[in-house]
Amino acid sequence: MAHTITLIPGDGIGPEVADATRRVLEAAGVKIDWDVQEAGAAVAEKRGTTLPDEVLASVRRNKVALKGPIGTPIGKGFRSVNVTLRQALDLYANVRPVRSLPGIEPRFEGTDIVIVRENTEDLYAGLELMIMPGVAQSMKLITERACTRICEYAFDYAERMGRKRVTVVHKANIMKLSDGLLLESFRKVAQKHPRIEPAEVIVDACAMNMVRNANKLDVIVTENLYGDILSDLGAGLVGGLGIVPGANIGVEAAVFEAVHGTAPDIAGKGIANPTALIQSAVMMLHHLDEHTAASKIERGLLTTFERGTRTTDLGGSAGTDEFTRALCEAIGRA
CATH class of the missing domain: 3.40.50.2300 (Response regulator)
Structure with missing residues (x-):
């Protein structure tokens, strides 16, 4: 069965990490029809709003969305897209699992907590x-x-x-x-x-x-x-916001997101770390009862990090594409 899911790529590195996440989900064998919607700072330049009505309509229709990082123009009177989405869709529970990954030097080994925020x-x-x-x-x-x-x-x-x-x-x-x-x-x-x-x-x-x-x-x-x-x-x-996932859960809809910023200084350079959005997609799969595919990606991520494949923000040398290819290969073997 194919799932219809709203995809909001976002600004800055958003489209790059969103594309990487789509490739990973495909490698895990999940069938998804993506309803791609644009929101954020780039849209505000053209439409005069950071969150067009059709974006909200799409999420309401599909019940599930995956969202990359989104920017809000500073000092121009625009409301945060993240805050607006949460309030308009009554996404009352923000869920952030915080877990150590192998191959990344954490402050403490074995950290594994979950923060549930109103x-x-x-x-x-x-x-x-x-x-x-x-x-x-x-x-x-x-x-x-x-x-x-x-x-x-x-x-x-x-x-x-x-x-x-x-x-x-x-x-x-x-x-x-x-x-x-x-x-x-x-x-x-x-x-x-x-x-x-x-x-x-x-x-x-x-x-x-x-x-x-x-x-x-x-x-x-x-x-x-x-x-x-x-x-x-x-x-x-x-290890930072580049690896931590996030979800916004409501009664009628759920939006899964990368919680890091748009990183405009590295946008288009092919070095963005897609781990946060990939882990958010894993949360999304569990929400959709696609537990087998979610577990495949989780095991693939662990294997990829254990083998030392890391992006530059984590002290490695892999670009976005190299990291994604390594992860997809690991998923294929999972």
């Missing part, structure tokens, strides 16, 4: 105003509904993936009402999942623990801002 509210709701000249205010929006469903997603994910613990990250000692609401919701949801150990940690202590013993945290569930910061910290533990 994706629709908190300070990222963009509720700001100028109270008076020289005084700005940002409002932190936290609702019981959003707290409950992100905690439910985290516990369900932990059970589905064989994880043992879910750790809620908060600052309820200071923000007693807003973060207190998250903590209260977490405790209620935890009671429904007795097989999973619940844990609570303040966000600053969490940051320290992540660079001491990240695996103790296991699955982290937290608010939008904390999750954004901790996700990048996690990526730094295992």
Whole structure:
């Protein structure tokens, strides 16, 4: 059966890593009809918007999208495509697995955690105003509904993936009402999942623990801002944003994405690292119940890195095409 999937190649190195990912999926034997849609900074120059209506319509129609890195023109009044997609499609759960790969020198061996971030509210709701000249205010929006469903997603994910613990990250000692609401919701949801150990940690202590013993945290569930910061910290533990995947999950749609930037300085040079988008595609395959193909790619990636084939950002010498060819060959043998 062929899947129809929206593909948003993105800006900068986006089209290069998207093409590499398509080749890898084909090597794994997955049949996909790609619905290619353009969004981002390059589109804004032609269309006056970074996210044309047909892009949202495509994702709503196909239910699944794969997205490369997208740029937002700075200082021109354009909204972030990533934020707009998440809010328009109610993609409430941002999921970032953080795992060490062989052949890449990590800060710590064997790191394997997952960060589940609430994706629709908190300070990222963009509720700001100028109270008076020289005084700005940002409002932190936290609702019981959003707290409950992100905690439910985290516990369900932990059970589905064989994880043992879910750790809620908060600052309820200071923000007693807003973060207190998250903590209260977490405790209620935890009671429904007795097989999973619940844990609570303040966000600053969490940051320290992540660079001491990240695996103790296991699955982290937290608010939008904390999750954004901790996700990048996690990526730094295992080799950077160039290898870490990401997913935005909602009830009606899911968007899988590379979480790194557009890297315009290396665009078109054939040296971009496609690993992050490839790993995001693996998450997409699991979402589509294409577990056999996903496992093939996962084993192929491990083999490729074990054999020392790495792009320049990871200390290797392989270009995008060489890395992709090596991975496709490894998948063929998997």
